[in-house]
Amino acid sequence: MKNYRLGIDLGATSLGWSLLELDNNNEPVKLEKVGVRIFPDGRNAKTNKPLNVKRREHRSMRRNRDRYLQRRKYLLDRLIRYGLMPENENERKQLQLLDPYLFRKKALDEKISLFELGRVIFHLNQRRGFKSNRKFDNDEKEKSKMKDAINKVKHELETAGASTLGEYLYNLNKDKSTKEQVHRIPIRIRDHGKEYNLYTERTMYENEFEKIWNKQKQYHSELTNDVKEHLHKIIFTQRNLKKQPKGKCRFEKGEFRCPIAFPIVQKFRIYQEVNNLILLDFDRYEHELTIEQRETIKRALLTHSTATLKGLRQKLGKEYKDYVFNMETEKRSKINCDETASIMRKKEYFGEKWDKFKDEEQDEIIFRLVNEDNIMEIENTLVNWLCETFEFNEDTAERIKNIRLPQGTSNLSKKAINKILPYLKKGFNYYDSKIKAGYTERKTGEIFDEGNLPYYGEIMEHHTSFGNKEKYTKDEPELYYGKIGNPTVHIALNQLRKFINALTKKYGAPTQIVIELARELPLGKESLSDLIKGQRENEQNNERIKEELEKI
Numbered sequence: 001m002k003n004y005r006l007g008i009d010l011g012a013t014s015l016g017w018s019l020l021e022l023d024n025n026n027e028p029v030k031l032e033k034v035g036v037r038i039f040p041d042g043r044n045a046k047t048n049k050p051l052n053v054k055r056r057e058h059r060s061m062r063r064n065r066d067r068y069l070q071r072r073k074y075l076l077d078r079l080i081r082y083g084l085m086p087e088n089e090n091e092r093k094q095l096q097l098l099d100p101y102l103f104r105k106k107a108l109d110e111k112i113s114l115f116e117l118g119r120v121i122f123h124l125n126q127r128r129g130f131k132s133n134r135k136f137d138n139d140e141k142e143k144s145k146m147k148d149a150i151n152k153v154k155h156e157l158e159t160a161g162a163s164t165l166g167e168y169l170y171n172l173n174k175d176k177s178t179k180e181q182v183h184r185i186p187i188r189i190r191d192h193g194k195e196y197n198l199y200t201e202r203t204m205y206e207n208e209f210e211k212i213w214n215k216q217k218q219y220h221s222e223l224t225n226d227v228k229e230h231l232h233k234i235i236f237t238q239r240n241l242k243k244q245p246k247g248k249c250r251f252e253k254g255e256f257r258c259p260i261a262f263p264i265v266q267k268f269r270i271y272q273e274v275n276n277l278i279l280l281d282f283d284r285y286e287h288e289l290t291i292e293q294r295e296t297i298k299r300a301l302l303t304h305s306t307a308t309l310k311g312l313r314q315k316l317g318k319e320y321k322d323y324v325f326n327m328e329t330e331k332r333s334k335i336n337c338d339e340t341a342s343i344m345r346k347k348e349y350f351g352e353k354w355d356k357f358k359d360e361e362q363d364e365i366i367f368r369l370v371n372e373d374n375i376m377e378i379e380n381t382l383v384n385w386l387c388e389t390f391e392f393n394e395d396t397a398e399r400i401k402n403i404r405l406p407q408g409t410s411n412l413s414k415k416a417i418n419k420i421l422p423y424l425k426k427g428f429n430y431y432d433s434k435i436k437a438g439y440t441e442r443k444t445g446e447i448f449d450e451g452n453l454p455y456y457g458e459i460m461e462h463h464t465s466f467g468n469k470e471k472y473t474k475d476e477p478e479l480y481y482g483k484i485g486n487p488t489v490h491i492a493l494n495q496l497r498k499f500i501n502a503l504t505k506k507y508g509a510p511t512q513i514v515i516e517l518a519r520e521l522p523l524g525k526e527s528l529s530d531l532i533k534g535q536r537e538n539e540q541n542n543e544r545i546k547e548e549l550e551k552i
Helices: 053-081 088-095 100-106 115-126 140-160 164-174 202-216 225-236 264-276 293-303 309-316 339-344 351-356 357-370 376-390 394-401 415-423 429-438 477-481 487-507 524-549
Strands: 004-010 013-023 028-038 189-191 194-196 278-280 286-288 513-517
Touching: 004 053, 004 339, 004 487, 013 487, 053 225, 053 339, 088 115, 100 115, 115 225, 140 164, 140 202, 202 225, 264 293, 264 339, 264 357, 264 415, 339 351, 339 357, 351 415, 357 376, 357 477, 376 394, 415 429
Parallel strands: 004 513
Antiparallel strands: 004 013, 013 028, 189 194, 278 286
């Protein structure tokens, strides 16, 4: 076909298409062909979670299990080498019959044999407790419930007067027969059907290891400090967190996206939103904000911790009492303020000092908090730096170390934001500001051979993430260029590419392309759930109206 128009309706799970033959004036004269291509959206139908989430969880469980077995095998080898476990396997199996809780209690007060001590140490490795990750656990609901359970365990230990967890568990079960001994603390926290029972911290086991070792080294000269440090490291050391790759900036090649916790990103977002604000009167006529009004709103957002749209209108004067902002809806009644600054200004952290810091100093603090991994040596370095630089005591530095800052990353790098922000401050909207900053996103105009449309990541590289050109080749384009994080969009674009390549091989390149995108295509899990919920409510309302009309 020499001259035709291609119409595409691209949705989350389907691609509808039609071919219209055109005359010499590019007017449609004939419907040549229509069709639909159906494909999965890469999400669980019930939960809307990406399918790779379940695979990732199972992979994580396998890795944790493999690492545990590896640690246990290495510990057993060291215990045998240090004379804390017999070399004979049958003798080791006999040790397994001993009640470890009994010897965890006895080791605190009296001499036990080296093999019995080895049994205790091996048992501590089996259940070494939970160690938190300060960057990700501070206010997640699941982890907070776990912390409640841990705190209740601590309270039980104090109430019972037990110096260690092992001593408490032994006393709890000493009057029961072997079959009845379950060695569990009778604490349960229920939350929507979930049960939390006997959650313990790593420090509880470390404290018990320390006390037992210090007591037993009085009786055994073999228990040197070098042996202690080696065994402690095997049991309690936690692996370094794997650094998560960041997405690339859409404007600056090679630059990574900036975390939203940085002050400059907070200001960038606030200026962008304020410059889009328009007042609407009762008749829905638009009224542009004056420079003074914008400054009033910006000052409120930069200096307060919370701000409602109604409250911001009141700051503009009583005459705007009956007005509304263009972005004000039933679902949205407020604008987020400078979240990072509102956290840092709290008395238990930096207080009034925060606003007196230079931009570079604030960036230095946020950079360290965002990028320091949860490793004891690095955490101590962070605490020491806070104490030395800002003259904090250790308790304050510890609190600051555990601050939970806003999570996520911006779409742009710090370099790009620094170029665009001056124009936003002058009152230009985001689109005009990026143009003035020199970011035009011009199309290259490149034409590809028929049936040879490349992987979308090659063309839209600034929209993709997690590519590695050093490790992979172009034969693995998703790994080489990276991909869009939303699995539905990723699958839809790949399906579109396959369809276009197959179509152009048969009919040639189209003269015109008209495309319509479904609104649910780019949505994430939460937004998609809200959309589906709204659709169901509309359907129910329509059914109810229909029933009422039938009654009439």
